[in-house]
Amino acid sequence: MTSIFEPVLADLGERQRDEILAAFAAVEHSPEPVPEAVAAGLRDATLRRSVAEMLHLIGRTLVRAGPGQWTSGYRDDVAERLTADGGNPLPLADRAVLTLVLIHSVAIPRTEGTLSGDSWVDGTPTPIEELQRRTQLPRGELRQSLGRLRAAGLVRVVPARLRPGTVPQNTAYLPGPQFHRLTETARRRLQEELILAAGPDTPLAAAIRRRRAPAAEKETS
Amino acid sequence: MTDDGLVQQGLDDLAGEAAVLRVYRQAFAVLAREAEKMILSPQLLDVDEAILSAFAASGSDGLTEEQVRNACRAFPEPTVSRRFEVLKGYGAVTKVFERPNERYYRAAFAPYIMLLFLRRIAERGGQSELHQLLSLEHESVSAATATDADGRASVERLTQVFRLIANELSIMSLGADVVQLRENAQLLWGNEALIRRAEKVHATVLERWPSLDRECQWLRAGLAAYRDAIDAAAARLIERAGTTRALGLLPAEEWRTFARTADTERLGAVLDGFVFDAPAPWFDPQVMTEAVETGGRPDTARMPPPRPVGDADPTETSPATDQDTIRATVEDLLATRDFVEVNEVLRMAPDWAAARRLLAQLTAAHHDPALPYALTWAEGLDVAEAASPAWVTPGRLTRTETQP
Amino acid sequence: MTGPDETALAWARARAGGPLRVPVGTPAPAGMLRLPEPSGDGAWLVPQVPETADARVLAEMGLAGPLLEQPNDTARLLAAVLRCCWPDPLAPIWPGVTAGSAPVLAVFGELTGPRDEMAHRRSAVAALRRLDQAGWLLWDETADTIRLGPRVALWSGSDLSTLRQLWRTMPGPQPAPPAPEAAP
Numbered sequence: 061m062t063s064i065f066e067p068v069l070a071d072l073g074e075r076q077r078d079e080i081l082a083a084f085a086a087v088e089h090s091p092e093p094v095p096e097a098v099a100a101g102l103r104d105a106t107l108r109r110s111v112a113e114m115l116h117l118i119g120r121t122l123v124r125a126g127p128g129q130w131t132s133g134y135r136d137d138v139a140e141r142l143t144a145d146g147g148n149p150l151p152l153a154d155r156a157v158l159t160l161v162l163i164h165s166v167a168i169p170r171t172e173g174t175l176s177g178d179s180w181v182d183g184t185p186t187p188i189e190e191l192q193r194r195t196q197l198p199r200g201e202l203r204q205s206l207g208r209l210r211a212a213g214l215v216r217v218v219p220a221r222l223r224p225g226t227v228p229q230n231t232a233y234l235p236g237p238q239f240h241r242l243t244e245t246a247r248r249r250l251q252e253e254l255i256l257a258a259g260p261d262t263p264l265a266a267a268i269r270r271r272r273a274p275a276a277e278k279e280t281s
Numbered sequence: 282m283t284d285d286g287l288v289q290q291g292l293d294d295l296a297g298e299a300a301v302l303r304v305y306r307q308a309f310a311v312l313a314r315e316a317e318k319m320i321l322s323p324q325l326l327d328v329d330e331a332i333l334s335a336f337a338a339s340g341s342d343g344l345t346e347e348q349v350r351n352a353c354r355a356f357p358e359p360t361v362s363r364r365f366e367v368l369k370g371y372g373a374v375t376k377v378f379e380r381p382n383e384r385y386y387r388a389a390f391a392p393y394i395m396l397l398f399l400r401r402i403a404e405r406g407g408q409s410e411l412h413q414l415l416s417l418e419h420e421s422v423s424a425a426t427a428t429d430a431d432g433r434a435s436v437e438r439l440t441q442v443f444r445l446i447a448n449e450l451s452i453m454s455l456g457a458d459v460v461q462l463r464e465n466a467q468l469l470w471g472n473e474a475l476i477r478r479a480e481k482v483h484a485t486v487l488e489r490w491p492s493l494d495r496e497c498q499w500l501r502a503g504l505a506a507y508r509d510a511i512d513a514a515a516a517r518l519i520e521r522a523g524t525t526r527a528l529g530l531l532p533a534e535e536w537r538t539f540a541r542t543a544d545t546e547r548l549g550a551v552l553d554g555f556v557f558d559a560p561a562p563w564f565d566p567q568v569m570t571e572a573v574e575t576g577g578r579p580d581t582a583r584m585p586p587p588r589p590v591g592d593a594d595p596t597e598t599s600p601a602t603d604q605d606t607i608r609a610t611v612e613d614l615l616a617t618r619d620f621v622e623v624n625e626v627l628r629m630a631p632d633w634a635a636a637r638r639l640l641a642q643l644t645a646a647h648h649d650p651a652l653p654y655a656l657t658w659a660e661g662l663d664v665a666e667a668a669s670p671a672w673v674t675p676g677r678l679t680r681t682e683t684q685p
Numbered sequence: 686m687t688g689p690d691e692t693a694l695a696w697a698r699a700r701a702g703g704p705l706r707v708p709v710g711t712p713a714p715a716g717m718l719r720l721p722e723p724s725g726d727g728a729w730l731v732p733q734v735p736e737t738a739d740a741r742v743l744a745e746m747g748l749a750g751p752l753l754e755q756p757n758d759t760a761r762l763l764a765a766v767l768r769c770c771w772p773d774p775l776a777p778i779w780p781g782v783t784a785g786s787a788p789v790l791a792v793f794g795e796l797t798g799p800r801d802e803m804a805h806r807r808s809a810v811a812a813l814r815r816l817d818q819a820g821w822l823l824w825d826e827t828a829d830t831i832r833l834g835p836r837v838a839l840w841s842g843s844d845l846s847t848l849r850q851l852w853r854t855m856p857g858p859q860p861a862p863p864a865p866e867a868a869p
Contacts, residue, residue: 139554140554143556148555148556153545153549155549156545156546156549157548159552164540167531171528171530172533180525195540196542196543196545197544197545208560213558213560214557247525253551253552255528255530257550257551258531258535259531259539261473262535263511264515264518267518270516
């Protein structure tokens, strides 16, 4: 079968092709990052390079999601082009709910100093009641959005942590495994977008805007 | 230490107390003569507070040392006695009447106020206190009775304050680790409002006493340094805070307000520039066949308990296929042969449901890499009017390796 | 450095938004299947990777697939849609025909066995929504009709053999059911 990937695979032996294709399949389809151990195509730097080239052809890139862990994500230039015209395949309402989950489960615990590490996937689960209580978003829509976000792996459900003196909660939400797929650039940009939105008048927001100022400005100064 | 482990505390409390202690040490370092008199454990602050509270509740008679110990019996007695001595030594607690054998003591209110301020400064980073200080300075330089000496003193105090903050920020942005950065991020908050207030003091002083031009110039330089330090610190923080840690540099209240007040558009806009994957589950025809196969069984016709609409149902597990059962079934069908025709097998089944189950087992046998069977199909229908099922596709199940 | 080419963008778009609906005459980018709309109004583009690089490889590597709620009922509903919207299993699976939701739900009911009416409906609607969101079927909620979705084109030849066999073992949609008995 001649495929879009022939330029990468053409000169390789059968075995190498298989290993590269398997590694490609693993990072593209596994919702969680793939340990190098399960795929020779990820362990071996040369094969891994071919996997990255395959991904590049279809607008994707290899993302390192921890020591010896790999997944794939959108190329930064592709993500930029895809959203350049203001369009976004994820409905606005779902994006709004996802932002809420990021604030309650990651940003606020960060401020309170209760998180270690530097990951978008770890956080303090936010019970659905708390998401509903502290927002302008309509309740019914919020629940429906959470269902869709969950199906897409953008949020995940964990049993709510029991706190002494509180009524046990039903379900609680954390960012889902799709956040492993963000490139380093995208993860950093996500942090910046949240700060720009929640604290536009803070020095941090000003610093972010300065960093983003066109490179031309830096050259003249 | 004797009061170790005395009070079971959550992490949050500990962090809060550490902050109070830090401010306490900073605030009292300038007064303390002897290191041993400085509070080094957050619990001791609670002891001080308990002692002062006991006096507040005691009325005008005051308290004996024994009554104080009794009121503070939640804490270890030696600790209470030690703190009582320290408070006495600094004059925070004094005898009601200055005479020998006087057993009753009273407390000054100032130390308690100081404690309250400490806790507030620890919580809010001293921002509101600084705002209040600036208001007071502005009031004092605006007063009709103020002299140029007042103006000079005021401007000089503010210059020192801003230079100190600027230095602290600069040093922090150069060397601090992430935890320290987060603890001190409060220094970055509300800076524009602070600068505006300081500029008001500056303008008033310069207008009333033009001769203080030189002092005012220093204040302007101090403010500019503060502004630069803020910019540099914020830039460094953003640069080295990784991919989520800078989130911790915004006050929690700022996050909560945004989450509470922003509408769908503003919240959603945060993710405008991000692309995520649409859900793309794969449906393996073999798995579908198994799901259909197990469909009629009573155990899967679960009645979920009532729950709110749209809430997550517990995830079902895939039907387990028992390799041994499949192997036994297939071997029965094959007997001693190496292959068997599928229509022959299916026509033996009493009804279509049974045929369906048999077929599922054959297909499972084919798809299980651990089992030595292959299922091959020819296209076309084989119709037998009287039989059940009435039609089947010609197919053949083959054993791909010899049985041991 | 030049920006991403159109092929890369089309693949990424399809990953982010599911199968792409394009106007008539749009050529398929490399590696994408082009499925004409039966109405003649444009076509769908579906990315197709070699079989040895698609989702079924996960199981071989011992990796879990994406989380799917109610996987069995969802699979059963897809099977029911297959039975109703693929009238001739020897014909190509795309585009199939449009079916009303009633016959699909009836076949689904046959496959799941007796259930409380409300539970039956709820699980059917939840599965319809999941499959529609993922492009495995197209559910027109206003017209209450269902069609196979463009993702079905990704089933391989051997997949289709298994599905044909599954199709044949399922009870077909009944002609219009008799009017329900009048309530006392």
